[in-house]
Amino acid sequence: MGPEHVAYGMRASYGLPYVTPDLIIAWERxxxxxxxxxxxxxxxxxxxxxxxxxxxxxxxxxxxLARGLAPExxxxxxxxxxxxxxxxEENDDWHGTDxxxxxxxxxxxxxxxxxxxxxxxxxxxxxxxxxxxxTRWQAYVRPVGKMVPLDRRVLEHTLQDLxxxxxxxxxxxxxxxxxxxxxxxxxxxxxxxxxxxxxATVQGVGS
Numbered sequence: 519m520g521p522e523h524v525a526y527g528m529r530a531s532y533g534l535p536y537v538t539p540d541l542i543i544a545w546e547r548x549x550x551x552x553x554x555x556x557x558x559x560x561x562x563x564x565x566x567x568x569x570x571x572x573x574x575x576x577x578x579x580x581x582x583l584a585r586g587l588a589p590e591x592x593x594x595x596x597x598x599x600x601x602x603x604x605x606x607e608e609n610d611d612w613h614g615t616d617x618x619x620x621x622x623x624x625x626x627x628x629x630x631x632x633x634x635x636x637x638x639x640x641x642x643x644x645x646x647x648x649x650x651x652x653t654r655w656q657a658y659v660r661p662v663g664k665m666v667p668l669d670r671r672v673l674e675h676t677l678q679d680l681x682x683x684x685x686x687x688x689x690x691x692x693x694x695x696x697x698x699x700x701x702x703x704x705x706x707x708x709x710x711x712x713x714x715x716x717x718a719t720v721q722g723v724g725s
Contacts, residue, residue, distance in 0.1 A: 521546075524563055532559035557583055578607045578636045581626045595625040612637040630666065631717045639665055640713055647712045650677050651684040668720065675723045680715060684708050 519527075521539035528537040534556065544550040545560075552560055561568045568583050575581045582592055593603035596618045606612050614622060623633045634643060643665055650658035655677040663673050687704050708715065 519564070524560070527563035528556070528559045532562065534559055554583055554588065558586070575632075576635060577610055578612060578626075581628065581632065581636060582607070585626055587625070592622070592625055596621045610636075610638055630668075634666065643716070644713050647677075647680065647716055648709050651681045651709070651712070655681040672720060672723050676716065676719045679719050679723065680712070683715070683719075 521542035524542050525537045525539045528534045532555075537556070537559075541550070545552055557568050557571065561571055564571070568586055575584045582589070589604050589607070590600050593600040596603070596614060598606075598614070598618065612619075612622070619633070619637065622628070622637075626636075628636065634640060643662070646658055646662050646665070650662065659670065659674055659677060662677065663670060666673070668676075684705065687708055
């Protein structure tokens, strides 16, 4: 289907008279984003679900759209006013109590890594993990645990494994005859992906 066919389907079948081929192209090139209603209509025309169009959702809004929920549905479930919830969604800045956060994870079907991401805690988590692997990991069990509700033993094993992995890479690079720049590059690459390494290690330790 070309953009003109998709646009026609959205106008004729879903009552969106303003949708043009140029708008479809803008969505394809990620120059614009469809609203909730537009995404639902687009999925209908393409005979797929909104989740299939989004791929892996990353933001609060994308997770809501992937579940086919209206802002009112999520706001009601978590106990926020709709306007307040939309403001948080638009700014990727979640604010809620522990109960509201648990309700958010439940209504959107969020895994723990997804929950940390959509509530804007990835950057802070990455900072803590970088400090843990480059210094004494034991000092960061509690700070990381306050952010990520994991069993303490799992968390301890995870931080210890990450610390050993990082230190081992640095040592191995030098022992292979590499210079300090090689060691620094290996270390930077590991630290840049520290959150990814963290969740992979958690899964391995917990299994």
